[in-house]
Amino acid sequence: GRCGAGPRAQSARAADPSHQSPNMGVGVKPQGMGMFGTFLKAQESSHTLVLAHAGIGDHGALEVARFIASNTKLLRLDLTGNGISATGVAHLAGALRQNIALESLVLRHNRLGEGGAVGFQTLCRAVRSNEALQHLDLRHNNLSGALGAACIGELLVGNAVLTHIELSWNPLDPAGGQVLLDHLKQNTTLFDCQLTGCGIAEETLLEIAQVLRRNRVARGANMQAGPYLLSLEHGGAARGLAGSPPGLGRTWHGDYGEDRGADGDPAPGLTSSGHPSGMVVSSSRTEELRNRLTDWRFARIRRGEDAPDVQELLELLNKGQAKLEEEVVGVENLRIHLQCLTRGFQDRVLRYQSDVDIKQALLLDFQREKRELGAIQQRASDDLALQREAWEQAQELAVAVRWRSEAEEVASNADLANVLRDKSACEARLRELTAKLEHQEAENKQLREKATRLRQGVVVLQSN
Numbered sequence: 001g002r003c004g005a006g007p008r009a010q011s012a013r014a015a016d017p018s019h020q021s022p023n024m025g026v027g028v029k030p031q032g033m034g035m036f037g038t039f040l041k042a043q044e045s046s047h048t049l050v051l052a053h054a055g056i057g058d059h060g061a062l063e064v065a066r067f068i069a070s071n072t073k074l075l076r077l078d079l080t081g082n083g084i085s086a087t088g089v090a091h092l093a094g095a096l097r098q099n100i101a102l103e104s105l106v107l108r109h110n111r112l113g114e115g116g117a118v119g120f121q122t123l124c125r126a127v128r129s130n131e132a133l134q135h136l137d138l139r140h141n142n143l144s145g146a147l148g149a150a151c152i153g154e155l156l157v158g159n160a161v162l163t164h165i166e167l168s169w170n171p172l173d174p175a176g177g178q179v180l181l182d183h184l185k186q187n188t189t190l191f192d193c194q195l196t197g198c199g200i201a202e203e204t205l206l207e208i209a210q211v212l213r214r215n216r217v218a219r220g221a222n223m224q225a226g227p228y229l230l231s232l233e234h235g236g237a238a239r240g241l242a243g244s245p246p247g248l249g250r251t252w253h254g255d256y257g258e259d260r261g262a263d264g265d266p267a268p269g270l271t272s273s274g275h276p277s278g279m280v281v282s283s284s285r286t287e288e289l290r291n292r293l294t295d296w297r298f299a300r301i302r303r304g305e306d307a308p309d310v311q312e313l314l315e316l317l318n319k320g321q322a323k324l325e326e327e328v329v330g331v332e333n334l335r336i337h338l339q340c341l342t343r344g345f346q347d348r349v350l351r352y353q354s355d356v357d358i359k360q361a362l363l364l365d366f367q368r369e370k371r372e373l374g375a376i377q378q379r380a381s382d383d384l385a386l387q388r389e390a391w392e393q394a395q396e397l398a399v400a401v402r403w404r405s406e407a408e409e410v411a412s413n414a415d416l417a418n419v420l421r422d423k424s425a426c427e428a429r430l431r432e433l434t435a436k437l438e439h440q441e442a443e444n445k446q447l448r449e450k451a452t453r454l455r456q457g458v459v460v461l462q463s464n
Contacts, residue, residue, distance in 0.1 A: 036060060040067040047073055052080035052106075061088030065095035072101045081109040086119025093119075093126035096133065104135040104228060108166070113142035117151065124155040127162065135164040135228035139194070142170065149176035153183025160189050164228035168196040177204040184211045191216050192228070286321045290314065 036056070040063060043049055056064070061084050068074055084092075089112050096102070105127075112120050120143065127133055143152070149172050156162070172180065177200030184190065193212060195205060215221075297310040 036063050040064065043067075043074075044071065045073050048076045048078075049074055050076075050078040051082065052078050054082055056082045056084075058083075058085055058088030058091070062091040065091040067095075068092075068102060069095040069098045071099065074102055076104040076106075077102060078106040079110070080106055084110040084112065086112060086115035086117070088119075089123045090119040093122040096123075096126040096130050099130070100132050102130075102132055104137075105133060106137040107141065108137045108139035110141055112138065113144055113148060113170070117147055120148070121151050124151045128155045128158040130159075131161055134162055136162060137166040138170065139166050139168045140170070143167070144171045144176070145173055146175045146179045148172060149179040150183075153180050156187045156190060157183050159187075163189060164192045165190065166194040167198060168194045170198055172198040172200060174199065174201045174204065177201055177208075180204075181207050181211070184208055187211075188215055188218060191219070191221050283321070283325075286317060286324075289317055293317065 044067075051060075051064070054060070056079075060082065061079070064077070064079065068077060082088075084107065089107070089110075092105075092107075096105075112123070127136060138152075143149075148170065152165070152167065156165070172195075177195070177198065180200075181204050184193070191212060193208060195208065200208075293310055293314050297307045297314070300307040300310065
């Protein structure tokens with residue numbers, strides 16, 4: 001972890017019992033799960049335990065949960081980047097229901113959003129009922145959408161202790177942002193909520209900022225709430241600055257440097273107990289000390305005493321002042337450099353924002369064109385469906401007509417056969433009748449001849 005001391009300072013503290021501070025264990029990475037329980041047992045009196053990127057996983061989270069369940073000394077626990085999933089966080093949730101001392105829990109860069117929502121819901125319910133936790137860091141945990149935001153929102157509605165929550169770089173999206181806002185409106189104790197890179201709409205972020213400001217005004221908190229800062233007294237109890245609400249105006253934060261230097265000594269501006277010192281370092285103060293040392297040196301010389309120690313102090317003071325002035329110049333140069341970087345970053349942000357606006361406009365045009373093309377495609381699909389339906393009906397009609405034509409053809413063929421049979425019969429009858437007619441005509445001719453002869457005979461008889 002970034003707040004741990006260097007290797008030389010750690011070895012010095014281990015060698016000198018006077019340097020065994022209540023924050024031992026900060027930045028230590030346990031080697032092997034077999035020794036993990038022993039390592040945790042050695043941290044029972046520590047106020048801070050940092051296991052960042054220690055690779056403990058869900059099994060290690062179970063061991064940590066057993067460690068913190070009944071621990072009344074630990075105030076800050078950092079489990080950054082340990083691959084903890086919903087299973088591991090469920091173990092931690094059970095411990096939080098029993099713990100009454102932990103103020104800050106850091107779980108960023110884990111996998112709480114993976115493996116189902118049950119584990120994360122369990123954690124949120126445990127935090128909601130916890131009466132000590134004031135800071136919760138859930139950055140980079142793949143908490144997504146309205147479901148993840150609803151779990152966080154239920155946590156905030158039912159909790160009256162939590163003042164700082166960090167949710168940056170979780171894909172909550174606009175829908176999740178709206179769900180979070182709806183729940184935040186029912187909370188009166190949250191002062192700071194980090195939502196960078198969550199994909200929440202700008203209007204929603206502004207409303208969330210207004211709700212947080214309302215809470216700070218109602219609680220008399222600093223308007224610039226900022227990150228959560230943890231304060232540790234010598235006895236290990238947590239204490240904020242006078243008149244500040246819990247979690248604000250504190251003097252230590254794991255991400256912003258520890259309250260001791262690299263060699264285990266108090267940081268500049270702090271006393272040995274960790275409280276701010278009343279000494280103000282300045283050129284006028286250094287000049288005053290120079291004058292006093294010079295007067296003291298002359299006084300000792302007038303008394304006939306040697307003053308090499310005073311001369312040594314003057315040289316040390318001059319060196320310190322020169323180093324201070326050099327550092328002041330370096331800080332000023334760094335400030336100017338940071339201003340340039342910030343200005344360049346802001347210019348790039350504006351330029352990128354302009355590009356984003358242009359791309360968004362193009363995207364809107366493409367979306368509108370897509371809708372138009374979709375409408376055209378839909379109309380073409382409808383026309384094609386109608387044409388297909390008409391073609392199918394035509395096919396069915398053609399089949400019916402073919403079947404009817406075939407049936408009519410069969411019937412016509414049958415009728416033709418009957419007609420041909422009738423024709424044959426009629427022709428035979430005609431031949432028969434023709435023969436009879438010829439025979440009858442022959443008989444009639446004979447009869448006419450007989451009649452003629454008879455008339456001739458009658459005439460002859462009459463004449464006779």
